Amino acid sequence: RKEVEQDPGPFNVPEGATVAFNCTYSNSASQSFFWYRQDCRKEPKLLMSVYSSGNEDGRFTAQLNRASQYISLLIRDSKLSDSATYLCAVKSGGFKTIFGAGTRLFVKA
Amino acid sequence: DTEVTQTPKHLVMGMTNKKSLKCEQHMGHRAMYWYKQKAKKPPELMFVYSYEKLSINESVPSRFSPECPNSSLLNLHLHALQPEDSALYLCASSQAGTDNQPQHFGDGTRLSIL
Numbered sequence: 742r743k744e745v746e747q748d749p750g751p752f753n754v755p756e757g758a759t760v761a762f763n764c765t766y767s768n769s770a771s772q773s774f775f776w777y778r779q780d781c782r783k784e785p786k787l788l789m790s791v792y793s794s795g796n797e798d799g800r801f802t803a804q805l806n807r808a809s810q811y812i813s814l815l816i817r818d819s820k821l822s823d824s825a826t827y828l829c830a831v832k833s834g835g836f837k838t839i840f841g842a843g844t845r846l847f848v849k850a
Numbered sequence: 851d852t853e854v855t856q857t858p859k860h861l862v863m864g865m866t867n868k869k870s871l872k873c874e875q876h877m878g879h880r881a882m883y884w885y886k887q888k889a890k891k892p893p894e895l896m897f898v899y900s901y902e903k904l905s906i907n908e909s910v911p912s913r914f915s916p917e918c919p920n921s922s923l924l925n926l927h928l929h930a931l932q933p934e935d936s937a938l939y940l941c942a943s944s945q946a947g948t949d950n951q952p953q954h955f956g957d958g959t960r961l962s963i964l
Contacts, residue, residue, distance in 0.1 A: 772950070773950045773951075773952075775952045782938075782960075783957065783958075784938075784940055784955040784956060784957045784958050785893065785940075785955050786955070787952045787953075787954060790950065790952055828892060828893075830952075830953075832950075835905075835906075836881055836883070836898045836900060836905055836906060836944075836946075837895060837898070837906060838895070838953060840892035840893050841892060842890075842891065842892050843890075843892060
């Protein structure tokens with residue numbers, strides 16, 4: 742089993758739709774969680790950290806479920822510009838971060 | 851605009867060449883990282899430097915040699931690479947000493963080995 746797993750998609754949604762991604766992790770000692778966005782042939786860019794109580798940044802909401810060992814990302818009112826690959830990242834202490842393989846999102850007009 | 855700067859953006863080299871990738875950050879971060887990313891795969895950690903000392907080497911072949919001259923700079927020296935080493939090489943930095951700090955990536959060097 743991979744340490745961090747994501748549904749690769751692709752998710753094809755119309756503009757204005759709400760879409761949710763999940764990411765599961767296997768190490769119960771994991772401490773820090775992040776979502777990154779990566780556009781084609783570009784570097785990953787930090788989208789948001791994921792806090793235990795859940796957190797929101799505009800149209801984006803991140804949640805953590807420690808009992809079931811997954812994090813989620815909800816995107817409301819999808820825009821064409823949201824089309825990208827979304828990577829979850831998990832730190833289990835120290836400097837090592839494990840990235841999921843990413844979920845591809847296509848938002849269509 | 852990224853606050854982590856990588857040069858060159860693109861590099862094509864033969865298997866017998868020696869080249870270096872460079873990374874610079876001025877965010878005061880004391881942890882710096884090299885990742886390798888193949889197409890449609892996640893970034894894979896290669897090396898971590900913490901306070902200019904090598905902290906993690908993920909069993910990377912010796913044809914890749916990292917160097918951290920100071921707290922702002924990170925180099926990756928390349929020698930006798932193989933075609934399978936063609937990939938996007940990403941540098942990242944983060945604050946050291948706290949687990950909940952995210953990494954910030956440079957825009958990468960796209961490396962092609964002929």
